[in-house]
Amino acid sequence: MAEIKTKPTEISPAEFIEAVENPVRREDAKTVCAMMARITGEPPKMWGPSIIGFGSYHYKYGSGHEGDMCRLGFSPRKAQIVLYILTEDPGQSDQLARLGKHKNGKSCLYINKLADVDMAVLEEMTRDALAHMNAKYPA
Template identity: 50%
Template sequence: MYELKTKENDRDVVEFIESVESPKKREDAYKLLDIFTETTGYSAKMWGPSIIGFGSYHYRYDSGHEGDAPIVGFSPRKAKISLYFATSEETRTELSSRFGKHTTGKACVYVNKLADIDEDVLKEWITVTVNHITATYPNGVS
């Protein structure tokens, strides 16, 4: 049976941010920590070795696969900062058009630095994701 590798753990968020090599990425990580905390109202928790997540929810797919995940989060990776959102495709497209310089993956939005994006749109994307996850998994959010 598949076991999810990215689980919430007790690792210290600030200690993790301090371990980020790039001073600029470290500075952006602290700004993101403030933005995500203020916007969500959730405390930051480490998920796996490198994702800072906010809130959590339990999901179960029609296939039977289930697990826990952060509602939103980010990771100051070496190459780019990964932002984790979950919205409808239509909402994702609309927010992307106003977000600033970024690229997207299946479940992530990648930015080089915070100065490249619109922080108001970031806050909106965080809020939309929290609302989307809460509506989609009403009994599984904590």
Template identity: 45%
Template sequence: MAKNKTQQYTSDDVREFIDVFADTDQKRADSLILLQILSDISGYTPKLWGTSIIGFGNYHYKYASGHEGDAPILGFSPRKSAFSLYIYSDTEKSRQLLADLGKFKMGKACIYVKKLSDINLSVLKELFLESIAHINFHYQIL
């Protein structure tokens, strides 16, 4: 079975990563806002996952196919083209909330947002809480 590419790394400093990885002042400022929101909502300290994901907490998943691994409960990456928000959004409540989120694009496993001013942060917080509830119900929190 293939090993997961995204592994938790705890030795690198998250704020230093943001200073280097985020390519604009706006992206750095938005990253610090996301750090605060996600820390407050999750109760977890941010950790680096892989080479570019800031994750909060972690859980173990196992699919029917046998594929399994660990992943952050919530996370984001300040990528060049847009923020990648790693959030579970396939519940009925999440789908309803997405209608009021603002300007974003959906990926298979994340939501893409160019800047935080494009979205409703109150709705984003509700999406984060829904994601935490879903993961707590379905998976083993580590």
């Protein structure tokens, strides 16, 4: 079985954020980092080379594949900020409708800049995602 590449590292999240080239994305990353730290009560930790995560959980699939991952996280990429906060909760459809300009995948929320979204809705979604993770993967 292949080794999991997304695992905690000793890279400094603050230094990683300071190295983000786009000044708007860099400031947005600082805002998201502070929000997630406040909501989770956990310090930021780098997971792999580009994900800033908060907390952790252990998962195991029916296939036998298992590992550890951050409970919540984000990555300030060149094109957008990616937030790992989407769950299978049907209530998220309403939140996404109220959020503002974004794109989404199965578990990823893509935002060009925080000015495009309603921060109160983003915080609500982040709190709900943490509650979902805590229920699904109790500490």
